[in-house]
Amino acid sequence: MLAVNQVSRVFQNGKAGFKNVNIRLTEGEVVGVLGTSGCGKSTLLRVLSGLDLNYKGDIETNVSNPEHAFGMMFQEPRLMPWLSVWENITFGVAKKQNREQALDLIQTVGLDGFEDHYPKDLSGGMAQRVAIARSLLNRPEILLLDEPLSALDAFTKMQLQDLLLSIFEKHHTTTLLVTHDIDEALYLCDRIVIMRGQPGGIQSEISIDTPKPRRRGDAYLANLKEDILQELDFTRV
Numbered sequence: 001m002l003a004v005n006q007v008s009r010v011f012q013n014g015k016a017g018f019k020n021v022n023i024r025l026t027e028g029e030v031v032g033v034l035g036t037s038g039c040g041k042s043t044l045l046r047v048l049s050g051l052d053l054n055y056k057g058d059i060e061t062n063v064s065n066p067e068h069a070f071g072m073m074f075q076e077p078r079l080m081p082w083l084s085v086w087e088n089i090t091f092g093v094a095k096k097q098n099r100e101q102a103l104d105l106i107q108t109v110g111l112d113g114f115e116d117h118y119p120k121d122l123s124g125g126m127a128q129r130v131a132i133a134r135s136l137l138n139r140p141e142i143l144l145l146d147e148p149l150s151a152l153d154a155f156t157k158m159q160l161q162d163l164l165l166s167i168f169e170k171h172h173t174t175t176l177l178v179t180h181d182i183d184e185a186l187y188l189c190d191r192i193v194i195m196r197g198q199p200g201g202i203q204s205e206i207s208i209d210t211p212k213p214r215r216r217g218d219a220y221l222a223n224l225k226e227d228i229l230q231e232l233d234f235t236r237v
């Protein structure tokens with residue numbers, strides 16, 4: 001579905017955001033990207049989404065509708081305060097089919113009844129639900145999620161992780177999830193790539209061979225967490 005071959009991004013000041021990255025996502029796969037701060041995770045997502053075209057290397061997608069290949073979501077909801085929930089979800093698309101499409105997505109993210117509310121009336125978790133709905137508009141074939149839940153409190157985060165899990169299962173959307181949260185990656189992903197360095201590159205890859213839904217705190221996941229911490233030099237012997 002997505003093949004990233006030897007991709008690097010060097011900025012105008014000569015500094016590299018990341019270098020020689022290779023990633024492959026097969027259809028329906030959920031892949032996590034974990035890495036220490038500054039290794040280039042956000043830059044990589046910007047390049048993959050087409051927001052930043054100044055890269056070297058090769059990016060191939062195998063999607064049926066290239067115009068709507070990617071859906072993207074960020075750490076902050078980035079809602080427009082003067083637009084209602086449904087208008088935020090459909091902002092930028094042709095008017096006719098809008099409200100109906102938005103109502104469908106509002107139901108998917110569990111916000112029924114809030115379609116005419118404004119961002120000021122929403123909690124942080126609800127605002128991120130709107131952002132999830134907006135990222136699903138036009139049925140993107142690849143979702144790029146840049147730390148989508150990291151600004152939320154622990155309980156809201158777990159609720160939204162379960163929401164993402166149900167969306168992945170229902171829509172089989174191929175997903176690349178950048179996160180700092182190892183437990184989140186272990187709970188949601190089929191595979192995790194670990195980035196390190198500055199400029200960052202991919203250091204290793206871990207596959208999570210246990211079916212979803214998973215039990216938080218599962219012993220197998222705890223062992224994998226230990227391996228990941230070691231990869232990132234965070235374990236003390």
Ligand SMILES: Nc1ncnc2c1ncn2[C@@H]1O[C@H](COP(=O)(O)OP(=O)(O)OP(=O)(O)O)[C@@H](O)[C@H]1O
Pocket residue numbers: 011012013015016017018035036037038039040041042043044198
């Ligand atoms: N426009 C830019 N010009 C120059 N350097 C940049 C630019 N954008 C990012 N960088 C640098 O590229 C590197 C990667 O940044 P990026 O934000 O992608 O890292 P990250 O892994 O997402 O970090 P974090 O986890 O803290 O969000 C950093 O060293 C950053 O300073």
